[in-house]
Amino acid sequence: MLAAARPLAYLDLRETLQRQIENGALPPGRPLPGERELAERHGVSRVTVRKAIAGLVADGLLVQRRGSGTFVGARxxxxxxxxxxxxxxxxxxxxxxxxxxxxxxxxxxxxxxxxxxxxxxxxxxxxxxxxxxxxxxxxxxxxxxxxxxxxxxxxxxxxxxxxxxxxxxxxxxxxxxxxxxxxxxxxxxxxxxxxxxxxxxxxxxxxxxxxxxxxxxxxxxxxxxxxxxxxxxxxx
The missing domain is CATH 3.40.1410.10 (Chorismate lyase-like)
Incomplete structure (x- = not known):
């Protein structure tokens, strides 16, 4: 019997999103999928998603705009x-x-x-x-x-x-x-x-x-x- 896949932890999700930004899978200016979609896609809680996003915002890789959502930064x-x-x-x-x-x-x-x-x-x-x-x-x-x-x-x-x-x-x-x-x-x-x-x-x-x-x-x-x-x- 195969072991259940380990859910992505906060740092795992953060690193995954960072790689997608750096390799162009998430290009500059692109809106980030919503918390629910990211949580379902990666098998994590929405709290984990919010924490990962907050870390990428602090690093300048993501930008949050009030009333519009979260976008990939364009440094x-x-x-x-x-x-x-x-x-x-x-x-x-x-x-x-x-x-x-x-x-x-x-x-x-x-x-x-x-x-x-x-x-x-x-x-x-x-x-x-x-x-x-x-x-x-x-x-x-x-x-x-x-x-x-x-x-x-x-x-x-x-x-x-x-x-x-x-x-x-x-x-x-x-x-x-x-x-x-x-x-x-x-x-x-x-x-x-x-x-x-x-x-x-x-x-x-x-x-x-x-x-x-x-x-x-x-x-x-x-x-x-x-x-x-x-x-x-x-x-x-």
Whole structure:
């Protein structure tokens, strides 16, 4: 008579799910099956499932979004040494990029915008605020300001801002970036599906054309649990 299979313990289930995430069986942004389904599939209690999921959330491999469920995390390694768009960066890692426009408008440049873009005070600019997604997972909040010559309107941007600029022959060829750590306020935390006060990364980017004109000023808030920024350093 065959012995009954030993039920998976908490660590066994955690390791099983981690392997499925690492080998791509559970791809980034994919919603995790419900507790009942996982419990039945692996022959464990729902308490064991909850404990295993909590451990993977703590490791950043899973992300829980209030009212939506649990999703496979999409931790991205992004290089500071290359000028690429958010969409290009994700596609290079096999993750489908997405975007949800929160607001788009044109108006007179504020003093800070005019200084960042090298414009006269009050010059017309295009403003675009978007939630950037990897699969179904919110990864970043972007607020972009562009001089009026760069875009006819904010509606001209579908998924990728750089693709829209490229269509007009105005994709930046170099950029200056600044990074600093921040804590998300209540609104940003709600949109990104994290707790208020969670750590994040703020990157300010000014993109330049070959003739030296500034074509974009973007402030991006990235989830601290989803991004690693790397830079190659060389000695002189």
């Amino acid at each position: 991205i390694e992004r290089a500071f040494s290359h000028l690429t768009s958010f969409s290009d960066e994700l596609r290079a890692r096999g993750i489908e990029p997405g975007s949800r426009t929160l607001s788009g408008e044109s108006g007179a440049a504020t003093p800070d915008e005019a200084m960042a873009l090298g414009l006269a005070p009050g010059a017309r600019v295009i403003r675009l605020r978007r939630l950037r997604l990897g699969g179904e997972q919110p990864l970043a909040l972007e607020r972009s300001t562009l001089p009026a010559f760069a875009l006819a309107s904010a509606a001209g941007v579908r998924d990728s801002l750089y693709a829209a600029l490229d269509r007009r022959g105005l994709r930046p060829c170099r950029a200056l970036q600044r990074l600093r750590a921040v804590a998300f306020d209540a609104e940003a935390a709600r949109l990104l599906g994290v707790k208020t006060g969670s750590p994040g990364l703020l990157i300010e980017r000014r993109g330049f054309l070959a003739d030296g004109r500034v074509v974009e000023f973007t402030r991006s808030h990235y989830r601290g649990d989803a991004y690693d920024f790397v830079a190659e350093l060389r000695s002189d």
